[in-house]
Amino acid sequence: MRGWLQRRRHGLAPALDGSDGPFVPALVGVLVYLAVIVTAAMLLVGGTAGRWSDALQARFTVQLATDTTQPEPAPGDDAADPETGGGRLAAALATIRAIPQVARALPMAENRLAAQLQPWLGGATIPSSLLPIVIEVELRPGSQDEAAAVRARLLAAMPDASVLEGPALLEPALRLMRGIEALTAFMLAVLTATLAACVVFATRARLAARAETIEILHLLGADDRVLVGLMARHALRTALIGGLAGFVLAAATMAAFAALAGGSDGVGTTRFALSPIGWAAVAALPFAAAVIAVLTARLTAGRALTALP
Amino acid sequence: MEVPAASDIVARFELVGLRYGDGAEVLRDISLQLSAGSFHFLLGASGAGKTSLLRLLYLAMKPTRGRFVLFGTEIGQAPRPALAALRRRIGIVFQDFRLLPQLSLYDNVAAPLRIAGVGEDRLRLTVLPLLARMGLEPLAQSRPAALSGGQQQLAAIARAVIVRPRLLIADEPTASVDAALSLRLIELFQELNRLGTTVLIATHNEPLAARFPHPRLRLDGGRLVAEAPGEPLLLTPSATRATPRTASAGVP
Numbered sequence: 349m350r351g352w353l354q355r356r357r358h359g360l361a362p363a364l365d366g367s368d369g370p371f372v373p374a375l376v377g378v379l380v381y382l383a384v385i386v387t388a389a390m391l392l393v394g395g396t397a398g399r400w401s402d403a404l405q406a407r408f409t410v411q412l413a414t415d416t417t418q419p420e421p422a423p424g425d426d427a428a429d430p431e432t433g434g435g436r437l438a439a440a441l442a443t444i445r446a447i448p449q450v451a452r453a454l455p456m457a458e459n460r461l462a463a464q465l466q467p468w469l470g471g472a473t474i475p476s477s478l479l480p481i482v483i484e485v486e487l488r489p490g491s492q493d494e495a496a497a498v499r500a501r502l503l504a505a506m507p508d509a510s511v512l513e514g515p516a517l518l519e520p521a522l523r524l525m526r527g528i529e530a531l532t533a534f535m536l537a538v539l540t541a542t543l544a545a546c547v548v549f550a551t552r553a554r555l556a557a558r559a560e561t562i563e564i565l566h567l568l569g570a571d572d573r574v575l576v577g578l579m580a581r582h583a584l585r586t587a588l589i590g591g592l593a594g595f596v597l598a599a600a601t602m603a604a605f606a607a608l609a610g611g612s613d614g615v616g617t618t619r620f621a622l623s624p625i626g627w628a629a630v631a632a633l634p635f636a637a638a639v640i641a642v643l644t645a646r647l648t649a650g651r652a653l654t655a656l657p
Numbered sequence: 658m659e660v661p662a663a664s665d666i667v668a669r670f671e672l673v674g675l676r677y678g679d680g681a682e683v684l685r686d687i688s689l690q691l692s693a694g695s696f697h698f699l700l701g702a703s704g705a706g707k708t709s710l711l712r713l714l715y716l717a718m719k720p721t722r723g724r725f726v727l728f729g730t731e732i733g734q735a736p737r738p739a740l741a742a743l744r745r746r747i748g749i750v751f752q753d754f755r756l757l758p759q760l761s762l763y764d765n766v767a768a769p770l771r772i773a774g775v776g777e778d779r780l781r782l783t784v785l786p787l788l789a790r791m792g793l794e795p796l797a798q799s800r801p802a803a804l805s806g807g808q809q810q811l812a813a814i815a816r817a818v819i820v821r822p823r824l825l826i827a828d829e830p831t832a833s834v835d836a837a838l839s840l841r842l843i844e845l846f847q848e849l850n851r852l853g854t855t856v857l858i859a860t861h862n863e864p865l866a867a868r869f870p871h872p873r874l875r876l877d878g879g880r881l882v883a884e885a886p887g888e889p890l891l892l893t894p895s896a897t898r899a900t901p902r903t904a905s906a907g908v909p
Contacts, residue, residue: 359764359771359780363757564755567717568816569745570772571738657719657740 360570363561364554364578372550376543376590377597380637383539384598384630390532391626397525400518405492409456409512410502412440412481437481443505444483449491449498456482543637547583547644554579555652566656576649583645584638591634598630666726667691667824667855668714673723675709683709685879687723691824691857696850698866699859701876707859708752708828710876714857715749715826716740728823745773748822748854752829754813756801763788763797766815773820783819791815806833814842818849825849827858831865839865 437455444453461479485502487495499511555562562575606621622630668691675684684706691697701707712718713725716732725732728743735743748769756765767784775783788794791811801809810833817825825846831839843858843865850856860866866873875882 359777360768362764363759363768365759560755561757561759563717564757565768565772566741567715567744567749568769568772569741569747571741574772654737657717 360565360574361578361581363565364558364575365582372546373586373590373593375546376587376637376641377594379539379543379546380591380594380634381598381601382594383536383543383633383637384595385601386532386535386539387630387633388598388602388622388626390529390536391622391629393525393532394529395623395626397522397529400525401522402492404518405495406487406489408485408495408499410440410444410453410483410485410506411510411512412436412483412506413508413510437483440481440483440506440509444485444502447498447501449487449494450485451488451491452484452486454484456484540640543640544644547587547641548648550586551579551583551645551648552652554582555649562653563656566653572650572653575653576646579649580642580645583641587638587641588634591637595631595634665693667693667695667728669724669726670713670720671724671726673713673720673725675706675713675718676721682721683879684713684720687881689874689881691855693823693855694850694853696847696856696869696871697858698869698871698873699857699876700861700863700866700873701859703861705876706879707876709879710881711826711828711857711859714824715747716744745769745820746823748817748820748825750810750813750817750825750827750830752832754801754809754833756809756812756816758801761798761800762793762804762812765801765812766819769816769820787815787819807835807838810834810842814845818845818854821849821852822854824855825857827856829860830858831860831862836865840868843869 441453441455444450458476458479461482462474465474465479487498491498502511503509565575602622668689670687670689673684673687674682676682687710699707699710709718713720714727716727719725719732728746730739730743732740732743756762757768760768763784766788767780770780770783785794785797788797791814793808793811793815796804796808801812804812810830814827814830817827827846830842830846834842839862846856846858847869858866
């Protein structure tokens with residue numbers, strides 16, 4: 349059946365074929381080029397935001413309030429050990445480590461804690477007994493979605509503790525990235541609509557240019573499906589030629605930018621490179637453009653043909 | 658007079674009128690039926706409405722009033738897909754040939770078969786012998802623009818007859834050819850008619866039509882007049898007296 353259709357349409361197709369000139373394929377090429385770049389940006393921003401969010405969700409710190417009623421421990425005292433930190437720290441570590449989603453829980457070393465406080469305290473020396481007890485917690489991979497539940501469980505077990513959530517610190521940056529992601533998605537929708545409009549005009553122009561031929565085929569008994577199919581076939585070819593050219597140029601552009609932007613930030617969260625799935629997604633765009641072109645051409649031609657008796 | 662059975666009637670017009678836009682009617686009160694296997698000439702001066710009547714017959718237009726039944730289908734109520742199927746039963750020779758300039762002569766003649774879904778192998782076995790018979794085989798790969806007027810006329814006729822249509826409509830098919838070829842073409846139509854095709858030929862060449870014993874219809878100012886030495890054309894016996902008034906009033 350398919351072979352029969354192809355043979356039949358192949359024989360009639362030249363009647364409606366003929367070059368539109370470079371304008372339509374070039375326009376489709378530019379639209380696909382922009383769509384590929386925008387989609388790649390959307391995937392990169394979205395992926396990076398997601399990875400940041402996941403990484404920050406998976407890491408947080410637990411701070412135990414300083415117990416000012418206790419005397420400063422003497423050197424060698426159990427309470428001065430940063431690993432055990434006395435009974436409160438040991439109990440807190442035991443509580444945290446008992447949670448299945450927790451991969452690691454370690455007290456922050458005093459020197460790191462002091463370094464983090466240094467911008468606020470200047471050169472002042474703080475007795476270690478006045479430093480808060482801070483425990484760095486890292487969840488097991490894949491447990492990011494349970495981070496809130498883990499924190500709630502911790503706070504329930506240790507009411508005097510407070511949890512510093514990583515994402516809260518970078519929430520504005522993440523919001524910005526999500527905004528950029530939404531903007532690129534909107535731009536992709538605009539490009540898709542522009543492509544459809546372009547195909548509508550091209551199809552109408554072709555219908556007008558081939559009105560005589562279409563009328564003859566119509567009078568010879570060609571039904572609307574055949575004529576619409578011939579128009580769609582032309583739209584498919586035009587869109588594929590333009591779309592694939594646009595994709596190749598966009599891929600070259602992205603490769604150049606990737607080379608300029610360099611590798612990563614060391615933790616693999618801002619690498620300017622698409623994943624294999626990302627590449628598959630952008631590589632599908634010329635074909636998606638072809639599908640849009642075919643559907644648009646079919647719709648436009650189908651409507652126009654109803655003007656014939 | 659014996660009234661043909663409905664299945665023997667290819668086309669039937671009942672008080673059909675046609676106008677273009679808001680203009681005056683170019684066809685008025687046409688009442689006519691074409692029986693299966695009949696052969697008619699349609700005569701009339703330029704502007705009499707011959708081409709308009711043919712356009713109704715090959716479904717390029719619909720009547721603005723009256724009833725038109727083709728192959729048993731009421732055209733005014735038929736859905737689009739049904740009209741396309743009806744068109745595939747009709748062979749048309751257009752006055753100005755209307756060959757498709759982008760296609761070769763072979764593909765032009767093959768177009769109705771391709772539209773009908775005939776496979777390429779069978780198509781080749783049908784098209785090439787017909788082109789050979791019309792003397793066009795050496796030109797099979799030529800584009801229409803490379804052909805003479807007479808060759809284009811022959812190609813247009815080949816395209817019309819390739820599907821062995823049930824109804825063949827020819828609009829001035831001899832206008833671009835010499836007298837000898839004109840005779841040959843009418844003989845070709847007669848041959849097709851003997852195989853069962855109903856034929857209607859519009860021509861202004863009355864001497865040519867007079868050489869054949871087929872009934873003649875005449876259009877005058879958009880009204881139909883019968884000049885029928887043969888079978889009855891109009892819907893009532895009195896209509897064969899060839900008066901426009903009788904013809905137009907002949908609808909039961």
